[in-house]
Amino acid sequence: MDKLLEQIKKGVVWPFPGGIHPPQQKSLSNSASITRLPLPDKLVVALKQHIGANGKLLVEKGQRVLKGQALTSPAANWSVPVHAPSSGIVTDIAPMPSAHPSALPELSVVIEPDGKDEWVALNPINNPTTLTHDELVNIIHQAGISGMGGAGFPTYVKADTKQPIEFLIVNAVECEPYITADDTLMREHAIEVIQGLELMQQLLNPALCIVGIEDNKPEAIVAMTKAAEHNEKIIVQTVPTIYPSGGEKQLIKLLTNREVPSAGIPADIGVLVQNTGTLFAVQQAVYEGKPLIERVVTVTGNTIHKPGNVWALLGTEIKHLLDCQGFSPVPQQRVVMGGPMMGFTLPTVRIGIVKTTNCILAPDHKELAEPGPEKACIRCSACADACPASLLPQQLQWFAKSKEYDKLQEHNLFDCIECGACAYVCPSEIPLVQYYRVAKVEIKEQQADKIKADRAKERFDARKERLDREQEERQNRHKRKPAAKSADEKQKVADALARVKNKSDNGDEKSAVAAAIARAKAKKLGDQSAELEPDNSEVAKERALRKEQARKYKDQKSQTDESADTAPVDDKKSAVAAAIARAKAKKAAQANEGTEPVVNEAPQSDAPVDDKKAAVAAAIARAKAKKAAQANEGTEPVVSEAPQSEAPVDDKKAAVAAAIARAKAKKAAKALENAEPAVSEAPQTEAPVDDKKAAVAAAIARAKAKKAAKANEGTEPAISEAPQTEAPVDDKKAAVAAAIARAKAKKAAEALQDAEAPNAPNNTDNSSSSIDADVPKSSDDKKKAAVAAAIARAKAKKLQKEGNDQS
Structure with missing residues (x-):
């Protein structure tokens, strides 16, 4: 550890695999200071501008809000609130196009500014060292601060981590072409950024804080070094200009020579990374009491007459930014949110600025040409050489096209940072990053469905178990429980078993018992056979007697007929x-x-x-x-006179x-x-x-x-008085x-x-x-x-x- 600290303090950096050197194009926007735009006519504030759940809505249509007033409150894990960027009237609460390549509608609050820009009551903290850990984390949480340089991870979650942190890294590299928002922010507000870093240092207590800046930003390096010279635990480290050195995992490798494990996070290796804009927002929340309602955005491109960086209120439509900076569109104009490498083309400019928006690029056709038609892969391996995560882009693309999601995960698809280096060097102009993004979304949806199915199965099993248990209890409710045997009864049973066991040792007694059992079985079988076979001997005797009587009667009849015929x-x-x-x-x-x-x-x-x-x-x-x-x-x-019988x-x-x-x-x-x-x-x-x-x-x-x-008709000539x-x-x-x-x-x-x-x-x-x-x-x-x-x-x-x- 000491050796590593010595190497870091000496300015040693460790290279990461891959990387490319695209044209920087930063001089278009970093020559001027940050400007403030006039209030827009409408602010479209999306309720979800971060990773996590939406907050609970606190306002309603027609309500007047003040600048900095909370529009939502945290309602679940990883949920942060959003605030009103300016005072005005809530004109609508409805789904609006989101800052996403699909522009899918998301619930948003539409505010019409009144021009007064009236602030809500603020609670600044002059001496934050007197605050407890939980109080400081709560201020960051209620200010609605989330990561402003990547995916928008809630800052209070990182600030409240329970894992020990050895290195706190400030990502001030800003490696993507055209973007200069962090550069100008460090040049103009270096002290505020260092104050925000010290607040995080108070929360995490790391062994060393490292500010990583590319060597193409000399003014920012000087400003940050001067602002941090009073703090021995903060060093400013210069890194070579290479894309994507601003990636979280790549920057950790550059500055500490540590590698984040696959499917892991930096905290697993004792490292935590924060963005320059995020630290500035932390400083504003604690020292000024201001929530996150604005950020620095780079507006640049050949179609912009006044390229530069501006303070943009969250929810300001992109069209307002372009118009304020002198936008002259060309036929089939493209507007990109983000840089040319990781940004995405917007389907409309009626989308509001969010917390993660750091650049609006409006290039002409020569500056950023339209990609040509996709061609077949020639297996040149240029994509694999340029990949900073040491993946196999070509193989991943095949699996993504065939929807083999299991193989994608086996090949560590989620280690891809979507930097676009593979697509940038591809001679066949295959949009590899687009395949990866679509595959990631589908895999996440599949996993979410599986989680839902598992939870449903757990609920079903629990319900079935409960019903079975209740049914068993109902059946056993009226059953009489056997009385517990006393010690004397148990002893009697044991004695009887012992006597039986002793008797079983005698062969004669065994044979006697076997003979008795055999007799009982024989008797039982005899009774059963007697019951099963009825006696028909009487019926047989009666049948034989009737046959004999019929034979004798036939003989007598023949004799009677002969005697009657022979009478003289x-x-x-x-x-x-x-x-x-x-x-x-x-x-x-x-x-x-x-x-x-x-x-x-x-x-x-x-x-x-x-x-x-x-x-x-x-x-x-x-x-x-x-x-x-x-x-x-x-x-x-x-x-006859005697009663007749049926016999x-x-x-x-x-x-x-x-x-x-x-x-x-x-x-x-x-x-x-x-x-x-x-x-x-x-x-x-x-x-x-x-x-x-x-x-x-x-x-x-x-x-x-x-x-x-x-x-004879009038009488009944019955000789017998008995009923006939x-x-x-x-x-x-x-x-x-x-x-x-x-x-x-x-x-x-x-x-x-x-x-x-x-x-x-x-x-x-x-x-x-x-x-x-x-x-x-x-x-x-x-x-x-x-x-x-x-x-x-x-x-x-x-x-x-x-x-x-x-x-």
């Missing part, structure tokens, strides 16, 4: 009886679907009948059977019913055989029966049949019903025959007695008998046809 009867009578039985069976089967036919237990008659009477009896029986079938269509006849008829009952049917058939056949001799012995009447009597007999038979049908079920009759019951119907038909035929015979010995029926009384006993002749037989056959045929239609 007379050919004629058996034919009549068979026809009657078939008709009645068919009608009974149709009328009694789902029911059981009624068995009429009428007394049996053994009286023999002749052919004529048999035909009449057959006709009467058919009529009665027809009426009875019609009357019983809506009724439910009952077979099928078993084999034993079917066998008994078949036996009864066979016995009755045999009895009827025997009665017919025994009755034939009696009929032949009985005296026959020979009186012929005429047509009238035959008609009377037929009418009587029809009346009796009709009377019997009406009696509506269950359908199966095949077995139908067979029994058919056999009973055949038996009844035979009995009815015999009863009718007995009723027609006047001398029948077993005639006990009242109905047959009435027939005897009404029908004459005389026999008919053969002609009438033939007619009656034909009528009977026709009626029987008709009844059979109706039965077939109904079935």
Whole structure:
């Protein structure tokens, strides 16, 4: 450190890489002193003239303000206020074109000066050494001072740094061509600049303060050396004239031989740099109490008749400066804010001066020619040789054109100071600096978007975590917490575990436990299988029993039919009886679907009948059977007196019913055989029966049949008092019903025959007695008998046809 200090005091400088020597053109403006311009008609004061956030607006439209009155107040980090440059009326607060190559609108306060130039109350400090560190920093902060030679970094932030500062450097190099604002300021106000430097020295307490001035400013060197001769810690160092020696990192290298690390700041290596104009503004704020409302601006160029440096109020339109200095524009005139190397062409001259404006250049076409069309890179490496930051401009330009932002950052794009040396030496006239500026803006926007997305994700994760926690708390709110176990209970549990562990050491006990577990599992599996597999043995037994009953019933039915067919009867009578039985069976089967036919237990008659009477009896029986079938269509006849069940008829009952049917058939056949001799012995009447009597007999038979049908319709011939079920009759019951119907038909035929015979010995029926009384006993002749037989056959045929239609 001591060796370095000795070298610095001896005037040793260390060169930096790269650099160029463009024409200086400073003699146009440094020959005259700084002049003060008349008040402009309008002041457009932008609220943001520095790096950082805007301040909070304190005025409103139509309000009168005084010179030096604060228009905004600091509202966030790196926020400094702006002040009214002159007294007047606030005519508008609106977005106005900004001092930027894009001229994007920025919120500005428009003031119309009243010409009085009336100051606000000032608070000057005569002895700043009595101020504390915080008080001095606050004065600098409230004065709105920011860097006036570079990007506009707030001065109070640098003044309040917590890092130790070894070297405080004053950047008075002013290396860019045409600009002489700092040069004339040091020549005319060197004492004020040194006072401002001493105030910063009071705040930072550096080991050495170095004022760096290029060797092309001899008058400024003399003035500054004389002003600082009373302070041993301040030295004025002359540096060679080379561009860009005024760059912050390059000047540090020149004066201290220290290099600022990539992506670092000078404070990281114990160095802090301030501009000449900034130190003058600090002195004005403390000693005069004046805020930063004006600065020195160089107005020069071949189109300016009176080039020089002027005191310009902040917010003064550039057009006002040009007009005051004798501006004579040429066709396609360019106006540049800044120098020819780092400045930018303004889209309009209706833009107000800001704190970082140090030069307004209005060149003609010969002085600053328009750049030609961009050509292909010839890879001459001139840009790399001229770069003071030791970068690869050609490579950066390729990455910038292809928007490979990651590679740009890998190649240290942000170490570029945008000095323009690479573009100045490029033979292909490639605007390299423009590519870098655009790429930097896009990368910053991308990083800002990423920061916003990360913050949004953090908020989302925090909210999700909070919601999950609240949901878990709601779920656990009503859960019963287990009671804490006492020491005795814990000891009991430990003892039990110890006993289990001791038992597990015995092999027999292990096997016993395993056997018990196996038995329990087997029992569980058995119970599960029992539950899963139902017992169907009873259903299978019932199904087998029904099959066996059906088989036996089929055999019995076939036997019954054979026995009924083999009964000995007379050919004629058996034919009549068979026809009657078939008709009645068919009608009974149709009328009694789902029911059981009624068995009429009428007394049996053994009286023999002749052919004529048999035909009449057959006709009467058919009529009665027809009426009875019609009357019983809506009724439910009952077979037995006992209540009927839904269970099928078993084999034993079917066998008994078949036996009864066979016995009755045999009895009827025997009665017919025994009755034939009696009929032949009985005296026959020979009186012929005429047509009238035959008609009377037929009418009587029809009346009796009709009377019997009406009696069946009005009554419910239910033999059983029990309620009848509506269950359908199966095949077995139908067979029994058919056999009973055949038996009844035979009995009815015999009863009718007995009723027609006047001398029948077993005639006990009242109905047959009435027939005897009404029908004459005389026999008919053969002609009438033939007619009656034909009528009977026709009626029987008709009844059979109706039965077939109904079935």
